[in-house]
Amino acid sequence: MQFLLNSLRHHFPRDYSINQQSREEAMRAAIKRLLNGGFVGLNYLGNIKIRLGGSMLTDIDMVVTEESTGTIFLCQLKWQELYGADVQAQNIRATRLKDQVNSWIASLDDWIAGVGEGGVRRSLRLPKSFPPLSVYRLIISKHYCYP
Numbered sequence: 001m002q003f004l005l006n007s008l009r010h011h012f013p014r015d016y017s018i019n020q021q022s023r024e025e026a027m028r029a030a031i032k033r034l035l036n037g038g039f040v041g042l043n044y045l046g047n048i049k050i051r052l053g054g055s056m057l058t059d060i061d062m063v064v065t066e067e068s069t070g071t072i073f074l075c076q077l078k079w080q081e082l083y084g085a086d087v088q089a090q091n092i093r094a095t096r097l098k099d100q101v102n103s104w105i106a107s108l109d110d111w112i113a114g115v116g117e118g119g120v121r122r123s124l125r126l127p128k129s130f131p132p133l134s135v136y137r138l139i140i141s142k143h144y145c146y147p
Contacts, residue, residue, distance in 0.1 A: 070131035
């Protein structure tokens, strides 16, 4: 199945990308609706490409900022089709999730260390009035098993 999925991604990258973007957009809309129901003054950014030294390290699917406290959530959205009672699929997906999450967090750590607070502020287009940063990394997943 993994071979078939990789083959589809290779031969139909546009269709795969459109499908992935629509899922992420639906998750972003749901998260915004939920957060705006309980908090005031949140700002959102989506699909931020993270570059260091001219090469792309990773992307941030959603950024939530709260200016009064300087809090920033860097969010990675993960979506997986249901695996039902298939223990092997559950195991493969759990392992893949852990690997992807570890890679994403390491890339963010490298980026933050490489560009410093000023670079983070520029990349996220934060105003000069934004207080000192408290950066949190958050993985939001749907239909993934707990690893």
